[in-house]
Amino acid sequence: MPAAPFDDRARFDARDKVTGRTAYSADVQLPNMLYAMAVPATIAKGRVVEVATADALRVPGVVRVLTAADFGKPSPPPPGARGLGAAPATPTILPDIAYRGAPIALVVAESIEAAVEGAEAVRAQYAAAAAFSSTITSPGRVHEPVEPTEAGSASTAMKRATTRVDVEYDCPAQHHNAIELLSTVAVWAGGRLTIYEAAQGAQVVKANVAKALALDPAIIDVKSIYIGGGFGQKGTPQRQAPLVARAAMLLGRPVKLVMPRGQVFHNASFRPSSRHRIRIGADPAGKMIAVEYDAEHQQSRFGQFPPEYHESQPQMYGIADYHGTAANVRIDTQGPGYMRAPFPHPASFAFEGAVDELAYKLGKDPVAFRLEHDATVDPINGNPLSSRFLNECITEGARRFGWDRRRAEPGSMVLPDGTRVGFGIGCGAYPAITSANIAKLRIAADGTTRFAVSAHEMGQGIRTVIAAALLRELDINPDRLDLQIGDTSIVPQHLTAGSWGTASVMPAIDAAAAKMKAAFAGLIAGRQVSGNMHRQLAALKRPYIEVEVTTLAPGQDPKVLDGLRNYGYALAGPEYPRFTTFSYIAHFAEVHVEPRTCRVRVPRVVSVVDCGRVISPRTAESQVRGGVIWGIGSALREETDVDARFGGWLNNDLADYVVPVNADVGEIEVAFIDRPDPLINATGAKGLGEVSMVGASGAIANAVFHATGKRIRRMPIRIEHLL
Structure with a gap:
């Protein structure tokens, strides 16, 4: 039976966070600590000929300068390895320079000040390449197509179309800019390596460091207890982890590196620039019948970030004939990677724009046009969609927003001061993915409960979700609940991303609670014992009961648990053996465009979400608000600019990389359908964090067109585009 709606609860860790008791990786302070700072390459492509370290070593407090000579060859992937297991190790320090900002040395010192001064004193000689490619339009780029996504015959169906749109949309490179910088502390003691790192995948860090340094993973522990913002950037292995680990092993002392934001821009992953050409055809009745969609994105020379821009669009509107191509455009940059809603966000900006353009061309209301395209089947594989309440999201959103007040003609809604108003x-849709999980639950007579499970807390509220579910199932003390996540020394830790955290932890909670209840029933054996579970244990003179469970996603083979234990990767979905599952959202945006400056404001957004059963209403609403704010930033503010002359990023700090501030954000109303998915898990919970951003930028761009009559097909939309 589907789970009943959950009550609203305060955040589990709110008090600790606002009082400063929450400790992040950079807060780790150990005796005899050393501090590290990387030295970035100042060329975009070439080779290091010499690294002069003498001046750096003369800086008081500098202990050692590591260069490429201090790093050996990484371990090759094991025979038959697949997925993350087959991925090459993150590079350490190499003589070959693949992008501007790559580390050429690591200075280790007694203080952070000495490390910085020492890094500034390092000098290098290079053999620079004669030419390099800095953008996806530069000479020397390599266009690398991947396997297309197909359903039916789009080319045949397109011939039957009587109305068509053929449009191109551009999305820029963007950087995450979490408040917490990339931080790593490594400790080598007693033949074991312990790493404290801000990471969404502690097990991924463990596997990567083992490969990069040719170590046995069994001697490595990784702890990522709290993360100060991740959004994908801290999900993939970072280059600094093996550097810091190697320094700790060589020097026999703990080493800490907190990477400056400018170096984060140049070394960590980012959202790549992408280009989208979309052709949609409609039949005489105004029904979309064919889609041809070509996408390509920026890629490093050897990067593996796949251009999966068709992972959600085919399932949006039930269009049976779909042909999608994609390609990497390889240039001289660091590897791009996952950033909130990595593919559906730029894809929906383009696709929702094209759908809007087609609706206007047909003379149809954009809301009514979308409602005409309900879907029950995944056109790619023919699976039924286990739940799809997108039309309910659209209908409820339109009611809350007041869509009926909209005048159809673009540019027709004007305030008395001349401000143009647009609706x-x-x-959007996002795949509902789940992971296998391992959990340990221990309830003790002393009043404590300890629950260890595979998950990471990056601010999204997973601890609040876990607490809400446990406290609903078990009669335990809420104020003495210890949630242990992000620590590979306790249980294996899956990579937490893609909105699979809640959907993966709920089955583990259900299984652990059921097993614990059965253990209690066996212990009590029909006797009448009063009090909560702690008091019952005390009355029966049992110090504690501990249970361990493993859970699998629908259709998974138990063998996937090996991937969880080794690489933190044991995923399934959204295509399950008997069904396909997505989360859905509808955003409604109101924009105001000033008559003289053409400055765009977003005073109001209404967002309605289908994410299955909502476990923590408070943190869920916060997730959606954050996604909408990021959508505002992406639509109107954010772009990382490339220096085409020298490579690298020009606006590599929060002074010049413009993100939304309070003045940019108006009222955001959030609502949930809150109907459980019947198949994905017993609770019916799907993902939320990623889908919350999908479609938000598209809604704003479509509102700008309605306000001005100008269709802007690139992000960010700037004043000069509207003047």
């Missing part, structure tokens, strides 16, 4: 809608 826009943008919808």
Whole structure:
């Protein structure tokens, strides 16, 4: 039976966070600590000929300068390895320079000040390449197509179309800019390596460091207890972890590195620039019948970030004939990677714009047009969609927003001061993915409960979700609940990303609670014992009961647990053996465009979400608000600019990389359908964090068109585009 709605609860860790008791990786302070700072390459492509370290070593407090000579060859992937297991190790320090900002040395010192001064004193000689490619339009780029996504015959169906749109949309490179910088502390003691790192995948860090330094993973522990913002950037292995680990092993002392934001821009992953050409055809009745969609994105020379821009669009509107191509455009940059809603966000900006353009061309209301395209089947594989309440999201959102007040003609809604007003809608979907999980639950007579499970807390509220579910199932002390996550020394830790955290932890909670209840029933054996579970244990003179469970996603083979234990990767979905599952959202945006400056404001957004059963209403609403704010930033503010002359990023700090501030954000109303998915898990919970952003930028761009009559097909939309 589906789970009943959950009550609203305060955040589990709110008090600790606001009082400063929450400790992040950079807060780790150990005796005899050393501090490290990387030295970035000042060329975009070439080879290091010499690294002069003498001046750096003369800086008081500098202990050692590591260069490429201090690093050996990484371990090759084991025979038959697949997925993350087959991925090459993150590079350490290499003589070959693949992008501007790559580390050429690591200075280790007694203080952070000495490390910085020492890094500034390092000098290098290079053999620079004669030419390099800095953008996806530069000479020397390599266009590398991947396997297309197909359903039916789009080319045949397109011939039957009587109305068509053929449009191109551009999305820029963008950087995450979490408040917490990339931070790593490594300790080598007693033949074991312990790493404290801000990471969404502690097990991934463990596997990567083992490969990079040719170590046995069994001697490595990784702890990532709290993360100060991740959003994908801290999900993939970072280059600094093996550097810091190697320094700790060589020097026999703990080493800490907190990477400056400018170096984060140049070394960590980012959202790549992408280009989207979309052709949609409609039949005489105004029904979309064919889609041809070509996408390509920026890629490093050897990067593996796949251009999966068709992972959600085919399932949006039930269009049976779909042909999608994709390609990497390889240039001289660091590897791009996952950033909140990595593919559906830029894809929906383009696709929802194209759908809006087609609706206007047909003379149809954009809301009514979308409602005409309900879907029950995944056109790619023919699976039924286990739940799809997108039309309910659109209908409820339109009611809350007041869409009926909209005048159809673009540019027709004007305030007395001349400000032009626009209403826009943008919808989105995100795959409902789940992971296998391992959990340990221990309830003790002393009043404590300890629950260890595979998960990471990056601010999204997973601890609040876990606490809400446990406290609903078990009669335990809420104020003495210890949640242990992000620590490979306790249980294996899956990579937490892609909105699979809640959907993966809920089955583990259900299984652990059921097993614990059965253990209690066996212990009590029909006797009448009063009090909560702690008091019952005390009355029966049992110090504690501990249970361990493993859970699998629908259709998974138990062998996937090996991937969880080794690489932190044991995923399934959204295509399950008997069904396909997505989360859905509808955003409604109101924009105001000033008559003289053409400055765009977003005073109001209404977002309605289908994410299955909502476990923690408070943190869920916060997730959606954050996604909408990021959508505002992406639509109107954010772009990382490339220096085409020298490579690298020009606006590599929060002074010049413009993100939304309070003045940019108006009222954001959030609502949930809150209907459980019947198949994905017993609770019916799907993902939320990623889908919350999908479609938000599209809604804003569509509202700008309604306000001005100008269709802007690139992000960010700037004043000069509207003047």
